[in-house]
Amino acid sequence: MPxxxxxxxxxxxxxxxxxxxxxxxxxxxxxxxGEATISVAGVDLIYLGLNVVLTAVQNLKANxxxxxxxxxxxx
Amino acid sequence: MPLxxxxxxxxxxxxxxxxxxxxxxxxxxxxxxxxxxxTELPHDDAAFNREDLLEHHRLISNIDRRVAAxxxxxxxxxxxxxxxxxxxxxxxxxxLLAQLDQVRGCCELAVTALWTVADEAVEAAPTPGTPGxxxxxxxxxxxxxxxxxxxxxxxxxxxxxxxxxxxxxxxxRQVCPSATVALSSALLVRRSDSQQLLSRxxxxxxxxxxxxxxxxxxxxxxxxxxD
Numbered sequence: 001m002p003x004x005x006x007x008x009x010x011x012x013x014x015x016x017x018x019x020x021x022x023x024x025x026x027x028x029x030x031x032x033x034g035e036a037t038i039s040v041a042g043v044d045l046i047y048l049g050l051n052v053v054l055t056a057v058q059n060l061k062a063n064x065x066x067x068x069x070x071x072x073x074x075x
Numbered sequence: 076m077p078l079x080x081x082x083x084x085x086x087x088x089x090x091x092x093x094x095x096x097x098x099x100x101x102x103x104x105x106x107x108x109x110x111x112x113x114t115e116l117p118h119d120d121a122a123f124n125r126e127d128l129l130e131h132h133r134l135i136s137n138i139d140r141r142v143a144a145x146x147x148x149x150x151x152x153x154x155x156x157x158x159x160x161x162x163x164x165x166x167x168x169x170x171l172l173a174q175l176d177q178v179r180g181c182c183e184l185a186v187t188a189l190w191t192v193a194d195e196a197v198e199a200a201p202t203p204g205t206p207g208x209x210x211x212x213x214x215x216x217x218x219x220x221x222x223x224x225x226x227x228x229x230x231x232x233x234x235x236x237x238x239x240x241x242x243x244x245x246x247x248r249q250v251c252p253s254a255t256v257a258l259s260s261a262l263l264v265r266r267s268d269s270q271q272l273l274s275r276x277x278x279x280x281x282x283x284x285x286x287x288x289x290x291x292x293x294x295x296x297x298x299x300x301x302d
């Protein structure tokens with residue numbers, strides 16, 4: 001399935017809600033173990049973060065090489 | 076069985092059962108006044124998707140409603156077994172208890188301010204020589220926004236925090252994190268204040284639209300790092 005992206009110029013309120021939540025779930029919170037990694041396989045929300053969740057995108061780039069291909073599409 | 080950690084909390088008010096992620100068994104590991112909540116999940120099933128991410132959020136929210144203080148875990152955080160989780164609770168007990176005290180009775184509101192008009196500085200930005208240099212300059216301006224926009228976003232952040240006043244426990248802000256976003260703030264407030272603050276903060280100004288999401292568990296303020 002080809003990758004699809006939401007409009008980066010004018011994200012909707014729903015997009016923003018998901019992005020803000022995804023940013024928190026993937027980048028914040030307690031990190032208690034060295035085993036913790038950001039798994040990106042199939043987590044298509046990260047693609048929505050290109051324009052807003054910059055840290056998530058950085059993590060995506062860092063981990064993309066090891067991620068399995070998945071269906072990446074917008075919400 | 077590997078464990079996917081959801082949260083570290085104070086002991087729950089009631090001992091009812093919750094399902095874990097993907098219907099797995101949710102277990103709680105106790106040490107002193109700490110409880111670690113985690114789902115038993117085979118590592119082989121760990122190709123996570125968006126639903127898992129949202130389910131993780133719903134699960135933490137359910138746990139959060141049952142406790143006085145909750146520290147959500149970054150997704151995904153694995154432990155090999157209950158003993159490994161218990162050992163981590165023991166070794167970081169003081170740090171975790173101190174952090175729980177800071178978020179006790181609190182929740183997080185996410186405030187996002189979106190620009191409603193184009194940035195004049197970006198529109199009028201000069202385009203110097205080579206394509207590479209032009210691209211980099213445009214990217215820099217687009218991401219950072221103009222100085223005037225940054226100043227406006229800073230004022231807006233100050234204003235929003237003043238609007239909350241004494242009800243604001245803590246705040247973290249990102250000014251102009253992208254070309255379309257003026258401000259992304261995480262506000263730690265009392266749970267009892269959250270609903271009325273939601274409506275008080277949400278509005279549209281001449282140049283920005285302010286969106287408020289939450290109340291959420293205090294993700295941004297669960298700032299515990301090992302090692």
